[in-house]
Amino acid sequence: MNDHEKPHVLPRKIYFLIGGSLLFLTIITVTVSFIDMGSLNLIIALGIASFKAALVALFFMHLYYDNKLYIIIFSTSLFFLTVLITLTIADTMRRGDIYEYRDNLITENAAMYDFLGPGGGIFVSSCGGCHVLQGDMGLPNQLKGLNEEFIYYFIDRLEHSRFAMTPFSGTDEERRLLANFLYSKTDKEYKFQSGEEVFNNRCNFCHTIDGDTRPIFDSFYGSTSDDVFDLIPIFTEQIELMVPWLGTDEELRMISDYIESWYKEDGSPKNP
Ligand code: HEC
Numbered sequence: 001m002n003d004h005e006k007p008h009v010l011p012r013k014i015y016f017l018i019g020g021s022l023l024f025l026t027i028i029t030v031t032v033s034f035i036d037m038g039s040l041n042l043i044i045a046l047g048i049a050s051f052k053a054a055l056v057a058l059f060f061m062h063l064y065y066d067n068k069l070y071i072i073i074f075s076t077s078l079f080f081l082t083v084l085i086t087l088t089i090a091d092t093m094r095r096g097d098i099y100e101y102r103d104n105l106i107t108e109n110a111a112m113y114d115f116l117g118p119g120g121g122i123f124v125s126s127c128g129g130c131h132v133l134q135g136d137m138g139l140p141n142q143l144k145g146l147n148e149e150f151i152y153y154f155i156d157r158l159e160h161s162r163f164a165m166t167p168f169s170g171t172d173e174e175r176r177l178l179a180n181f182l183y184s185k186t187d188k189e190y191k192f193q194s195g196e197e198v199f200n201n202r203c204n205f206c207h208t209i210d211g212d213t214r215p216i217f218d219s220f221y222g223s224t225s226d227d228v229f230d231l232i233p234i235f236t237e238q239i240e241l242m243v244p245w246l247g248t249d250e251e252l253r254m255i256s257d258y259i260e261s262w263y264k265e266d267g268s269p270k271n272p
Pocket residue numbers: 126127128129130131139142143154155158163164165166168205
């Protein structure tokens with residue numbers, strides 16, 4: 001410790017030498033930055049910077065001439081700082097890889113089910129966990145009578161339906177493929193038999209009549225069939241979260257009569 005108390009003077013020559021080297025290294029850093037060597041640029045720049053920092057610490061800050069214990073303490077702290085920064089960078093720099101991988105997941109999983117046809121894999125990976133294709137409970141059966149466009153819109157609004165469905169996470173293109181796939185599995189000849197059925201398939205996915213989920217009993221309260229006929233296309237057009245009215249005029253008349261029947265029986269309002 002004693003040697004620290006004595007002022008320690010270096011020959012001027014050494015200061016000039018070190019100062020000169022620092023300037024020279026700075027010129028090299030700047031020059032190299034104009035040459036594109038990919039990731040090598042960073043390594044060279046950091047290498048030179050570290051070397052310069054070492055010169056400053058050793059000579060200008062006298063670490064070289066001081067008690068060697070200081071060098072050990074100084075470099076040990078530097079070492080652990082490097083370890084901590086490296087570990088953090090190894091984590092943060094790879095986040096993108098993980099997210100990219102997640103984005104690809106649908107497409108990758110989908111590829112495994114290519115034998116189902118285009119869109120089939122997308123069905124398996126995004127709906128298959130909760131829905132099946134075949135039988136009465138199968139999704140195509142529940143979508144019968146609807147057009148591909150309705151399905152396309154509805155897939156975009158799964159989270160607004162009455163059922164606890166997760167939002168569709170694919171791209172618009174994948175949504176189109178899925179809609180096309182599901183539509184191709186439905187019974188395309190099927191025609192809705194009653195206004196109640198039109199309501200069940202075009203509105204009831206998201207609304208109940210009087211119950212707990214977005215009841216629309218009050219919204220049409222007292223309306224005649226003609227009113228409802230005019231209102232439905234307007235409502236569905238204006239509220240973006242809904243699916244636009246995509247049914248035929250015949251269906252629109254059927255559902256309008258049905259909604260009117262909620263209110264009128266012997267001329268008096270009634271609950272369904
Ligand atoms: C987390 C589970 C889950 C996922 C994933 C899911 N659904 Fe559903 N879905 C349900 C439940 C539960 C119901 C209500 C029960 C039923 O009717 O089958 C339902 C109902 C539906 C209905 C209304 C059927 C009816 O007549 O009641 C449609 C249409 C539908 N889902 C489409 C889809 C589509 C398309 C996908 C994939 C993009 C999907 N769902 C993904 C759980 C899910």
